Amino acid sequence: MQDEQLLRYSRQILLPQIDVDGQIKLNGASVLILGVGGLGSPVSMYLASSGIGKLVLSDPDMVDLTNLQRQIVHDTPKVGMPKVESAGETLLRLNPEITVTMIPTKLDEATLLEQMQQVNVVVDCTDNLDSRLLINRVAVAARKPLVSAAAIRWEGQISVFQPWLGENPCYHCFYGKAGGIAQTCSENGVVAPLLGILGSMQALETIKLIVGSGETLTGRVMLFDGQAMEWMGFKLPRDPACPVCGGIVRERNPSA
Secondary structure, X not given: OOHHHHHHOHHHHOOOOOHHHHHHHHHOOEEEEEOOOOOHHHHHHHHHHHOOOEEEEEOOOEOOHHHHHOOOOOOHHHOOOEHHHHHHHHHHHHOOOOEEEEEOOOOOHHHHXXXXXXXXXXXXXXXXXXXXXXXXXXXXXXXXXXXXXXXXXXXXXXXXXXXXXXXOOOHHHHHOOOOOOOOOHHHHOEOHHHXXXXXXXXXXXXXXXXXXXXXXXXOEEEEXXXXXXXXXXXXXXXXXXXXXXXXXXXXXXXXX
């Protein structure tokens, strides 16, 4: 590593769980971020500043004035700009050492699989159930760790899905029977800092997965109540009959 890199990342290199070797892993890693809105904003900014070498941003939307209350990777002059371009400009100003790939279109299943096969971790920052189920299905097929979160009103949740490890579930085990329930911020509202809390946790889980440190949320879900300021966590059961992960070959879970 060059002296400037050692200085830029010095505060996390000081952590024994990261050190220089971990920082090298981060610098060499690539992450696919699906959605650069309320969750994708803090995810992308913290991963960029932490030195993830390549960020792939996918979002078909344009920046709208209503986004700015919570989507902090964008600002007022960028209203009307494609979100991936707006976010890419911000991230490269934050850390010009990284590479940002911008995909301003909605990915179909085949293209999504192609993109996932080229990265280390997939981060789901979308805001509707149908997209999350598709992303999960493709992540299972690609065997890529999926860091998923959702936030609405004053509540949020986060988990990590790696169903090929041990008896861990996939997202479909958790939500596959919920149907097309309309639970979006545009319809129900959301308090802005909630997205920062959940998005920051997604970034943290992604870093842990890449450096191989600590215990991730694989097989567990954390629920957050912003009104009560309380966290609740529980283990997620695997559905043996799950049409997405029920028949996959499973490996021994190293954390078991």
